[in-house]
Structures are given as C-alpha cells and as structure tokens.
Amino acid sequence: MWYAWGAVTPAIVAFTRRLPLADRHRAGHALAHVGAGLAAIFVTLLAVTAVRSVVTPAAQGGLPFWTVVSLQYRRVFAAFLFVYAAIVGAVHAVSYYRAMQARALREAQLETMLAQARLDVLAMQLHPHFLFNTLHAISALMTKDVPAARRMIARLSDLLRASLETDPGQEVPLRDEIQFLMQYVDIQRTRFQDRLTVDVRIAPEAERVPVPRLLLQPLVENAIRHGVARRAGAERVEVTARLAGDRLELRVRDDGAGLPADGTAVREGVGLRNTRARLRQLYGDAHRFALENVAAGGAQVTIELPAVRPGGEANAAPPAASAAVVGASARPSGSPSP
C-alpha cells in the first residue's frame, strides 16, 4: 500500500516548502502540518482501500468499505504518521543542506575577498605614486634640509615595515593606529607643505579600543587624493574618534569637492573597497560604514564598530575600577596595561 505515498509525496514536499518549520511562523506552520498530515494519511488510506476494493475485492473479506478504512486506519496510522514526518524532515534536511552550502560558498567568497584585501593593503601601502613621490621629495630635501630628509626616510621606512607585516584581521589599540597614521600624515604634509592640514581629535576613553590595523590610513589617503590632490589651494582633513555607548565612532572628513552630486556611482578606490570588505569580514552586521557628503562641503566617512575592551568586556557603562584603568592607559604607550 506504500505506492499511494508516491502520489501524495510531491504535494507534501510542496506544502512543507511553503510552510517550513524553521522560520518565525513555525507555531502556525506546525498546526497546519498536523492538519495536513492527518488529511494526507486519510486520503492515502482512502485511495488505497478504494483501489483494493476494486482490484482485489476478495481480500476485503466482504466487509463494508468504511469498516475496512477504519480497521486499516487503526493498523497503519502510526506508520503513516511516521512516513509523513519523515517526508517533512527530509525536505527540511535538504533545504538546510542547501542553505549550508550557500553559506559555505559565501564564506569562501568572503575569504577570497579578504585575501585580495590583504594583497591590496600591501599594494596600497606601497602605492607607487606615494612611494616614488616621497622618494623624490627626499631627493629634494637632502641638499637643503638634511634632518628633514632623514625624518622622511625614517617615516617612509616605518610605513614600509608596517605594510610588510600586515595581517588585515589583526586589531590594535586605536592609539597605535593613530600613531601609525601620523607617520603617514607627516610624509604627506612634508610633500604638500602648507596645502594640507590634518586635524586628529581622539576622545581619551576611545584610545584603547581595538580597531583593525591600517583602518584609518587608507581613509585619510582617500581624503587627500580626492581633496588636496584634485584641487588647488589648502585642504583640511579631520579625523575624530569618540565613544557613543558601546560603539566606537570614527570619522574622516575632508573639505574637498565631495562626492558627485549627479547620483552616478561613486568611484571607490582600492582603499575604500578594502576597508568595506575588511569590516564586513571582521564585524558582519555589527558595524556601520557610511560615505556621504557634508553640508559644509567635502565628504566624510563614518565607521561605527562595537567598542570592545582588550579584556573582551563591552565599553558600555564601565565600572569605576575599569574607568581608572582607562585613565591610566591614556598615557603614551609603554605603560603596561593590566
């Protein structure tokens, strides 16, 4: 009598796909499945009995149709219920498997993007224009200001070193990231001289919050490339960091030409694309990245990250004791952190 299941199985599969037991309506769907299950068992039994009464009437022992149905019902109900449940379970298993495969594929794609970002971070740090222009500036400085030339060489070396050991997943305290950023800014200010002002304002309580390495430098580079490098005259880049509850809010703002107003797709450089990819990989939905125009002119990038202390505890409502720890650690690097 199992062949009858072959006929109703597609209906059950379709029904299960429509009303899966794994989404937020699962209670309602479960009720519907109880009804549908009973109906499927009844229909199957009815069909089987009807076919038998026609094909092999002798096997029915001369009993009336509905008596046969009710006898069979008692005999096979548990088995039929099991079959129904098995079909529903199989449908779910298949869809879980597919979802898992899709997730694995997505993860593999993210992994590839991250690997690409890793390479791009390296390439960006060694941005050929930046590198060779800096060397050219050193060439200009070395006969007229030897200490300045030496400082440029030291800064450039710091940048090259940092780019060689880059692991985009690694986090450093914001304070260290700012220190690194200032080395880059120092070179750019020597190159562009009075045309470039970089203003960095970090709230003291934000200094220890871990951030991905080389998070800010590409954003500042982007601001400089679309500001001072595109436009004659002075440019100002502003970097701010503050804590808002348990969120770290980083902002890089320039007073350059801003984003194109005609709604055309913003052309994102390697720097911004990488930053987006890295943040997505590291924080998923827990971060926010926004690139927009500022009313006063220019563009700004805003990044919000979950602010987690090195110990792993969120920064929201810090107890008095750890607030004192933050105060102590606000001193220049080198002081051992508890």
Added chain:
Amino acid sequence: MTGLGTSRTPGRAPAPLRALLVDDEPLARELLRSMLEVYADVEVVGECGDGAAAVRAVLELEPDVLFLDVQMPERDGFEVLAAVSERLGGRRGAVGGPPGLVELPAVVFVTAYDQFALRAFDVHALDYLLKPFDEERLDRALQRVRERARRGERGAGTASGWSSAWESARSSSRCARSSGWRRRGST
C-alpha cells in the same frame, strides 16, 4: 657640472631655453629648479602648482620647454596639453599642424609612476622623466629638447596678437614667474 649644457653647442650662443615647471609639490619644483640652475642655456621662467594655472602660464609665457607633472589638482598634465592645444587651435594647428603664431612647447613629462608612458607618447611628449631622477637623466632630457630646438621643430613664433582671453587669464594666474621672465619676441 656648470656649463655642461652649453659645452655641447660650442661656437654658438643661442637664446636660452625658457622652461616652465609644473608640479603640485613645492619640493619637486624646488628640486627641478635647482637642478636646472647649472645649465647656462636654460632659464626657468615660471612655476605652477596646478593644471589650470599651468594652462594660463603656457599661453602667457610661451616657454620653450614644459616640465609637466602628470597627476595634479584641477587639471592633470594631459588635460593641460589638451586645453592649451584647444586654445591655440583657433590660431594654428596643434602639434604637427601648420605653423602659426605660437607653437606648443616641447613637453617633458615628470611623473612618479610609468602607467602614463604610452599616453605621453600619444601626445608627442619629448621625454618622460620618472621621479626620482638624477642629473644624468635630466641632462639626457635636455639634450633632446635642444636637438628639437636645433631642428627647428619649435617654431619661431611671436606673441603678437594675444587675445583678451589671455589677458584676463594672466591676472588670475597662480604661477610664480621668475624675475627675469619676458614674453617671447619682446627682446
């Protein structure tokens, strides 16, 4: 080192090559200027820090040779050349065109990275200096400029008849002129 340039053209005292330096980095302009100081036959007539100013300065100062950075604010090096050609176009052909009142200067691109080299070839740049460069490389570039000047490809144009468009441009030019600058033909 001094006199290296003139020593290659013995027996002649040609008018010095009038050079305009265009780079958005002050240090880069300073460096090029100091490297050109040793050449008695090269006179730096001006410096510009952005493309728009460079267009005005080329039209106004009519240099013999233009040291042109590629990546600059306002207008990049290629856009500078396009704008200059366009504004000269009404009076004469651009590079390779029929002789007219004013010729485009010899162009030596100066850039940090050679991704533009093919384009530079397209616009008939005379040479292509990669930063950082040394005296020897600059000397080779200057030899090419001199050879071109000797072959007479650089037309002996005069500055007569500059329209009022240049006059207004001149007043807002952001270029620093060298003290001894003069307009071609005024001597």
